[in-house]
Amino acid sequence: MINLSLTQMAQGLASGEFSSSELTQAFLDRIQKYNTHLNAFITVTPEAALEQAKAADQLLASQQAGALTGIPLAHKDIFCTQGIKTSCASKMLDNFIAPYSATVVEKLAAAGMVHLGKTNLDEFAMGSSNESSFYGAVKNPWDAQAVPGGSSGGSAAAVAARLTPAATGTDTGGSIRQPAAFCGITGIKPTYGRVSRWGMIAFASSLDQGGPMARSAEDCALLLKEMAGFDTRDSTSMQRSVPDYPAQLNEPLQGLKLGLPKEYFGDDLNPEIAARLQDAIKELEKLGAQVKEVSLPLTRLAIPAYYVIAPAEASSNLSRFDGVRYGHRCDDPRDLEDLYKRSRSEGFGAEVKRRILVGTYALSEGFYDAYYRKAQQLRRLITEDFQKTFNEVDLLVAPTTPSPAFDLGSKTNDPVQMYLEDIYTLGVNLAGLPAMSVPAGQVSGRPLGMQLIGSHFDEGRLLNVAHQFQQATDHHLQTPELDA
Template sequence: MIDSGLAQISRALAAREVSSVELTQEYLARIEKENSNLNAYITVCNELALEQANAADAVRSKGEAGAFTGIPIAHKDLFCTAGIRTSCGSRMLDNFISPYDATVVERFKQAGAVTLGKTNMDEFAMGSSNETSFYGPVKNPWDHSLVPGGSSGGSAAAVAARLCAGATATDTGGSIRQPASFTGLTGLKPTYGRVSRWGMVAFASSLDQAGTLTQSAEDAAMMLNVMAGLDQKDSTCSDVSVDDYTAGLDKPLKGLKIGLPKEHFSEGLNAEVEQCIRDAISEYEKLGASIQEISLPNSHLSVSAYYVIAPAEASANLSRYDAVRYGYRCENPVDLEDMYKRSRSEGFGAEVKRRIMVGTYALSAGYYDAYYRKAQKIRRLIKDDFQQAFEEVDVIIGPTSPHTAFPIGAQNDDPVTMYLEDIYTIAVNLAGLPGMSIPSGLVNGLPVGLQIVGRDFSEAQLLNVAHQFQLATDWHTKTPDNQA
């Protein structure tokens, strides 16, 4: 049963074919067996999960169960969970037990979900390979010598290895979509403001967005139904009305206008990956969609702009880790400055320190206009590019990543190569738009992801476009053990 997707599990629970306790026990047993290899979880909540599963079964026996009651999921370890460590993949928060629940966590609790544990991630969500985690790299279930992508690598590996029914994740520059692409999953990054950021440890506040990693679009729709919506605790959370995301999945795609950004099919894109994407495009044509080429002329500037804005915001967001109130504190500080310097030097890893320095520099007197202000102007241009494109087409599709998963350690020497990992995904965050990645083929036995980008708050449409593809193809059902 636990190999099934979240929607199927929901139906099985409703039909009393299985209990939440049985499911939870099965998942915990598999986590016990597999996690030491994969390193997908930082914290496993055995007792809490069984307690919640018992409670869920009790609710169901009283006839009060909802669609999500009793479904075991995992949370990326940057969602605050009351009483459970929230490490953010960092030594800095290795000892941090949150006194409160993130809104996302709270809503899943309310919906009756079971929390299996907290998943590994790049430190403070900074990375594209899950190698910057204080808890060590996560392995790709498709090939343990490869990375699962990042920063939500733990959530991706956990779902891909069927160590949970679905997982929460976050995406600041591609951190949901790229791991989805590398592990053969459906990744959904909603519109900025669709899901509350309250209780989500901040990396770059204007870009961070909570989303999901699941086996299918239908699963993602079920999770978004729980997560989405206004939250008074997050001033940037939108009051745009929330759809029932499962309701519109079956709409036919006839008449859908799809745009292919020519900039996403140029130099640097692996030829076999491109072929998978072209095949997927043909599939969409068969489903009744029309295809046209579009241009996002400023997309080549997106990585540069992103690596000014995100580190700038991060440099301020991470100032609170000063060893005064919680978190890592160095041994025997001699004075305040020593405490600051050594605690932060020892508590943060290399990539986090690099970004804090880049961000601090970009905001410094005399450099602000050349970097931060200019990056914000580029951000505006990129948003305008998309807006113009969406006057002609309904959704934009292309590759999520220029290649398939790469070996652990392959890109450790050159941060810039790593930054270019997110070349197709980053612009979507800068524009605040919703994006998905869905499995669309295999190259040498490794998954390829297709990115779908829509207008602001068009999650229902994106999920519909993804679901119709998944009805017509079976790429999303492939697993490391079953590639046939």
């Protein structure tokens, strides 16, 4: 039951082979059994989940079920959930219960999905390893020594370990794609503005985008169809209708033009990953796609541009955490300055503070032009480079990460080393493009991902290509052996 695809689960539920309550219980049991080790969940809500499952079973019995009714999922603990703690993996919000739900949470609930709980992440989504969580690091289900990636590491690990069939994630600089790659699952970061950001705690508002994480492109297509769409509460949400992604999955790839950006296949890339990707590209060619080399000359510059823009926006977005209206407040503040400084210094972890400081510095008087303005200009140049390649090819194929999951603790003392690992994912966020990571094999028992990058609003084609690839390969069906 736990290894079924979402479509198969829906069939099983519809045929009465099993109930949503049974399905939900099966995943709750696995969470109970494995979460202590994996630490993928911050909050589990078994009673509420079983109640929702019961309601779903009634809908199923009365033939009113949709494609996802009764199927469990988990939300990254960055999405506000009314009545359930939303911590963003920070001490700052350890006691925070949102009085509203994120649009994404509402939409998936309206689709009848059963909510199992909230998954772990890097604090305020700032990280690529899930080690900055106030609730401790998440372990990679494939290798307890390895990080699961971040920031949506809890979601990725939970899906990979079959603690949930699907989860939500957010991606500001690779936070869906990189953990998906490290944990051997499929995840898609949609076009900026495709999925509402209402109720999704902001890290860097012009880069953040929510998306689904699951075991296959087909599952992601089903989920994205429900998550996406215009939201009047989000000014940056785009007024465009949502295509029927699942219906596009089976289109043939004949004549599809794929571009390989040469800067993504340079010396930074682990040779074994390069080899696995060559295999994957061959598969795509077999399916009828044509491959050509393209160039994104500013690829490396996406790192500094991103590490100015994201911290700058974050420094402002995180100013609201001041110990006055909600969240952590220090004991016995002497005066207002003390209230602010101690509440914030106690409430935020080291990486969050580092980024707030960098962002504050980049925006401060005398440095704005050299840092922030410069980064915004580079952002335009990087975006234009992507647009040029999409005049030549339909999609880009690239590695998701330069190397497989690194060891826990190996990069925590050197933020720059950690940032450099994001080289292949950041440009996509700067340009607001849709991109996904698809399992493409393993290196020494650690999974790796193939990244597909599309032009704006081309999610349907990304999912189509990924699905065709997954029909021809079985990387996405590999399952880790778990230690209880």
